[in-house]
Amino acid sequence: MGRRDDVLARVDPRGFHLWGKSFLRSLKAEKPDPERPVNLYVTVADHFEPRWRKPTVDEERHRVDRWVREYPGMARRHLDAFGKPHVRTLFFPEEEYRKEHLDALGSLVKDGLVDVEVHLHHDKDNADNLRRTLLDFTRTLHEGHGLLRRDPETGKIQYAFIHGNWALDNSHPEGIFCGVDNELGVLVETGCYLDMTFPSVPSPTQAKLVNVIYYARGSEGGRRGADTGRVVSVGTSRQEGELMLLPGPLGVHLGSRVAGVIPRIEAAMIEPGNPVPLEDRVQAWVRHAPAVKGAPNHRFIKLHAHGCNGDAPDYFLTPGGPFDQLLGALERHCADARRYVLRYVTAREMYETVKALEAGTLPNAV
Numbered sequence: 150m151g152r153r154d155d156v157l158a159r160v161d162p163r164g165f166h167l168w169g170k171s172f173l174r175s176l177k178a179e180k181p182d183p184e185r186p187v188n189l190y191v192t193v194a195d196h197f198e199p200r201w202r203k204p205t206v207d208e209e210r211h212r213v214d215r216w217v218r219e220y221p222g223m224a225r226r227h228l229d230a231f232g233k234p235h236v237r238t239l240f241f242p243e244e245e246y247r248k249e250h251l252d253a254l255g256s257l258v259k260d261g262l263v264d265v266e267v268h269l270h271h272d273k274d275n276a277d278n279l280r281r282t283l284l285d286f287t288r289t290l291h292e293g294h295g296l297l298r299r300d301p302e303t304g305k306i307q308y309a310f311i312h313g314n315w316a317l318d319n320s321h322p323e324g325i326f327c328g329v330d331n332e333l334g335v336l337v338e339t340g341c342y343l344d345m346t347f348p349s350v351p352s353p354t355q356a357k358l359v360n361v362i363y364y365a366r367g368s369e370g371g372r373r374g375a376d377t378g379r380v381v382s383v384g385t386s387r388q389e390g391e392l393m394l395l396p397g398p399l400g401v402h403l404g405s406r407v408a409g410v411i412p413r414i415e416a417a418m419i420e421p422g423n424p425v426p427l428e429d430r431v432q433a434w435v436r437h438a439p440a441v442k443g444a445p446n447h448r449f450i451k452l453h454a455h456g457c458n459g460d461a462p463d464y465f466l467t468p469g470g471p472f473d474q475l476l477g478a479l480e481r482h483c484a485d486a487r488r489y490v491l492r493y494v495t496a497r498e499m500y501e502t503v504k505a506l507e508a509g510t511l512p513n514a515v
Contacts, residue, residue: 162351163350163351163414164350164351164352164353164355167353167355167356167357168348168350168355168356168357168358168359168399170357171357171358171359171360171361172359172360172399172400172401175359175360175361175437175439178360178361178440178445179440179442179443179445180445181445181446181448182445182446185446186446186486186487186488186489186490187435187446187447187448187488187489187490188446188447188448188489188490188492189435189438189448189450189483189489189490189491189492190447190448190449190450190492190494190498190499190502191229191450191452191479191491191492191493191494192236192237192238192450192451192452192493192494192495192496192498192499193235193237193238193419193452193453193454194238194240194266194311194345194397194451194452194453194454194496195237195238195239195240195453195454195455195456196240196242196268196311196313196453196454196455196456197239197240197241197242197268197455197456197457198242198245198268198455198457198458199212199213199245199247199250199457200242200245201455201457201458201459202458206247209247209250210249210250210253212457212462213250213253213254213457214253215462215466216254216257216456216457216462216466217253217254217256217257219462219466220237220257220262220263220466221257221260221262222468223235223465223466223468223472223473224236224237224262226468226473227473227476227477227480227493228493229491229492229493230483230486230490230491230492231492233492233493234261234262234493235476235493236261236262236263236264236493236494236495237262237263237264237456237495238263238264238265238266238309238495238496238497239254239263239264239265239266239456240265240266240267240268240309240310240311240345240496241265241266241267241268241290242268242269242270242313243267243268243269243282243283243286244269244270244271246286246289248293251265251290251293251294251296252294255294255295258295258296263495264296264495264496264497265290265294265296265297266297266308266309266310266311266496266497267283267286267287267290267308267309267310267311267341268310268311268312268313269282269283269286269310269312269313270313270314270326271313271326271327271328271329272325272326272327272328273328274327274328274329275328275329276329276330276331276332276335279329279332279335280335280338280339283308283335283336283339283340283341284339287306287308287339287340288306290308291306298497300340305340306340307340307341307342308340308341308342309341309342309343309344309345309496309497309500310336310341310343310344310345310346311344311345311346311453312327312332312344312346313326314326314327314352314354315346315347315349315352315354315355316354317332317333317344317346317347317354317356317375318330318331318332318333318367318372318373318374318375319332319372319373320354320356320372320373320375321352321353321354322353326354330367330369330370330371330372331367331368331369331370331371331372331374332367332372332374333365333366333367333374333375333392334366334367334368334369334390335367336392337366337367337390337391337392341392342392342393342500343392343393343394343395343496343500344375344392344393344394344395345394345395345396345397345451345453345496346375346394346396347359347375347394347396347397347399348396348397348398348399348416348417349416350399350414350416351414356373356375356376356394356396357376357377358375358376358377358378358394358396359396359399360396360398360399360400360437360438360439361380361396361439362380362381362393362394362395362396362439362440362441362449362503363378363379363380363381363393363394364378364379364381364387364388364391364392364393364394365377365378365379365391365392365394366378366390366391366392367390375394378394379391380442381393381441381442381503381507382441382442382443382507383441383442383443383444383506383507383509384443384507384509385507386507386508393500393503395439395449395451395499395500395503396439396451397416397417397418397450397451397452397453398415398417398433398434398436398437398438398439398450398451399414399415399416399417399437400414400415400433400436400437401413401414401415402414402415402425402429402433404429405424405425405426405429413425415430415433415434415437417434417450417451417452417453418452418453418454419452419453419454419465419472419475420454420455420461420464421459421460421461421463421464421471427474427475427478428478428482430475430478431475431478431479431482432482434450434452434479435448435450435482435489438450441503441506441507443506444506444511447502447506447511449499449502449503451496451499479491
């Protein structure tokens, strides 16, 4: 870390110097048409880590089995505007792969309650090894478990991605948790269609662009490619070498402050212990949710979670528990059909909706 970065990290530990300018710009983004309802597409991107803190294999099985047993009941208690149950995308870590865990989760996939995409923690890596790792893992998920999809034109296996420890494109200033310059290029080359790593506040890996859906590209020998990009708009399309980034909403809670002084950050992470009232969080998600430029009545709320970590299963799966209450708050916020249309979607479905808006093929897109 350079001297300037070190100083900034000390005086601004939440990295506002990185993302503040983009955040302020996002407050002036085009507003929805008040005469029409706002479509809210909500997905939970779960960093699903059965081997968190290296438990015994029996404990891993217990964690996965609990999700298989209890998630369907929780999901079906919460329906969107079309009667679809709450769905979740499990970003499964390559380095934690066990065949039996993916086999067990297959019942949830078959019932349409979860989808599976790719998560990866790595450090001191190189492009060749990363390329092999991603190709081998996506082939295992697709051919061994019937997961992921192939591009109908190229036949290449496609996947969405979340970077472990947030260090996408070697973005940590100390060069840790990745090591691969131009990682975005490797992702595109190996079939990645979407990245959902951000926001990562308070990590110094946070990209400079926030609350906007955009295309970014890596550069040979370069890093932090996600800091700049081309906004996804109606009438645009992906250009060769670009990767779509769809971040969760990032905001500031002026009404909830640390020690009564410092406003808390809303970074779209669903976890035990967050002191901000549920209704305030929901309002922040809606306020800061990114949209495709030119289609402001469609907003995309990407939340993230760690469903296997610590007491997280209690938080997410207990009937009447915190997550039940949070989804209830979201559904109450969207109860007036004249104002909102709530849609529970997977990461893949969210991407496909963005692409349909971009292409102008979604009815009532604007």
